[in-house]
Amino acid sequence: MLALCALAAVAAGLAPGCTDQVTLDADSVGGDTVSNPDTPGGDSDSGGPLQVIELGALATDAQGISAEVAFEIDSAASAFVIELNADEGVALTIASLRAPDGLTVVPPAWIGLSGSPWLCETPCANRIAARPGQAAFLFPNTPLMTVRPGTWTMRAYAFSATGADPAPVAAPLSARVVVVRTPQGRTPGNALPFNLCLTGAMGINAEIAQAHPRVQAALGEVTATFAQAGLVLAPLRYLDVVDAPQVVASIQGDGNDLHQLFSASEGLPLGVNVFLVERFDVAGAEGHGAGPVLGIAGGIPGPVLQTGGPRTGVAVALALELGQPDRLGRVMAHEVAHYLGLFHSSEAAAVDGSSHHDNLPDTSDDDPDNLMYWKVGSGAGQISADQAAVLAHNPWLLADQMEMEKLSADPIEADSGP
Numbered sequence: 001m002l003a004l005c006a007l008a009a010v011a012a013g014l015a016p017g018c019t020d021q022v023t024l025d026a027d028s029v030g031g032d033t034v035s036n037p038d039t040p041g042g043d044s045d046s047g048g049p050l051q052v053i054e055l056g057a058l059a060t061d062a063q064g065i066s067a068e069v070a071f072e073i074d075s076a077a078s079a080f081v082i083e084l085n086a087d088e089g090v091a092l093t094i095a096s097l098r099a100p101d102g103l104t105v106v107p108p109a110w111i112g113l114s115g116s117p118w119l120c121e122t123p124c125a126n127r128i129a130a131r132p133g134q135a136a137f138l139f140p141n142t143p144l145m146t147v148r149p150g151t152w153t154m155r156a157y158a159f160s161a162t163g164a165d166p167a168p169v170a171a172p173l174s175a176r177v178v179v180v181r182t183p184q185g186r187t188p189g190n191a192l193p194f195n196l197c198l199t200g201a202m203g204i205n206a207e208i209a210q211a212h213p214r215v216q217a218a219l220g221e222v223t224a225t226f227a228q229a230g231l232v233l234a235p236l237r238y239l240d241v242v243d244a245p246q247v248v249a250s251i252q253g254d255g256n257d258l259h260q261l262f263s264a265s266e267g268l269p270l271g272v273n274v275f276l277v278e279r280f281d282v283a284g285a286e287g288h289g290a291g292p293v294l295g296i297a298g299g300i301p302g303p304v305l306q307t308g309g310p311r312t313g314v315a316v317a318l319a320l321e322l323g324q325p326d327r328l329g330r331v332m333a334h335e336v337a338h339y340l341g342l343f344h345s346s347e348a349a350a351v352d353g354s355s356h357h358d359n360l361p362d363t364s365d366d367d368p369d370n371l372m373y374w375k376v377g378s379g380a381g382q383i384s385a386d387q388a389a390v391l392a393h394n395p396w397l398l399a400d401q402m403e404m405e406k407l408s409a410d411p412i413e414a415d416s417g418p
């Protein structure tokens with residue numbers, strides 16, 4: 001079997017089984033439910049398509065939990081991404097997230113309920129997956145929830161990213177929220193800035209890649225795949241990266257190869273970085289057994305609107321195992337879809353025969369024709385309407401409509417709670 005996305009598999013392997021019948025429970029406990037200060041309508045159409053809210057520095061306590069921090073979502077917002085950053089040895093997720101109407105989108109007790117902080121599945125209708133060092137979380141990633149305007153409150157959670165025991169840790173971290181705004185009359189973004197990052201693996205640099213039949217065929221498949229969701233790769237750039245490992249032999253711990261690879265995107269123009277490496281020497285590190293790893297995404301989703309970080313990209317292997325069909329284009333599309341926020345439509349069946357699936361109503365169970373099926377194969381690589389809707393929420397699709405300089409020079413401060 002050919003295992004995709006080792007990190008996703010690790011997370012899924014640690015998670016309990018899942019049922020897709022999930023109801024968001026409105027948490028009525030406590031008197032700290034924030035009333036909904038509706039944003040005046042006049043604000044809705046002002047501002048750009050993207051808003052960056054810097055939440056600043058946070059710290060977790062010995063239980064791994066940070067102070068509560070609040071941020072305002074206006075009525076033009078259709079989605080947002082929460083991003084957390086810490087040292088590489090610290091894995092990051094969300095301890096709790098409360099909507100303006102009191103709905104607990106991420107229930108405060110979920111880590112204790114699920115038994116593992118790597119993935120919130122059943123208690124979270126809007127799934128979240130932890131990552132070491134740099135983690136991002138897209139809301140909504142399911143039609144089961146919508147982003148409501150008003151004051152949202154969040155607590156971060158930090159735990160040890162190394163070893164078998166994901167114990168909570170006290171750690172400094174930073175947080176920000178990137179808000180997608182689609183006021184009436186504004187066209188949602190559909191251009192995905194795509195950086196093909198050439199490490200020189202297998203003798204392919206940026207110049208050669210532009211006329212390389214195999215690379216071009218793969219990009220053709222990626223283009224056709226995302227066209228199903230109305231997305232275009234634009235701009236598509238071929239970029240040489242220096243000092244990047246061509247073989248990824250480690251994916252955990254300080255300075256691991258994957259971290260080095262993704263960090264080699266520092267200084268590149270803004271885009272989703274797709275690194276072509278020779279191979280991954282990490283077979284067996286993922287939850288799916290002995291198959292070769294074909295691709296790894298920096299996160300589900302990956303960081304947005306930035307390059308040069310430890311998770312800013314996806315990596316895809318060029319080497320072909322003996323007898324293995326060439327799935328380069330399929331794997332590239334699958335990993336980029338993870339990076340934009342899609343989970344596997346179906347995971348591999350567990351030893352006891354149970355299986356689990358994504359949080360989207362219109363993806364079929366155990367459908368090998370879906371792009372996000374856990375195993376690469378000869379299926380059709382289909383994207384469902386619900387999956388296309390998740391992709392459309394990602395801030396990367398608005399990157400060409402924004403002025404980055406303005407955003408970075410003019411951050412919006414948010415209140416930090418006690």
Ligand SMILES: [Zn+2]
Nearest residue numbers: 004005008374
């Ligand atoms: Zn995958």
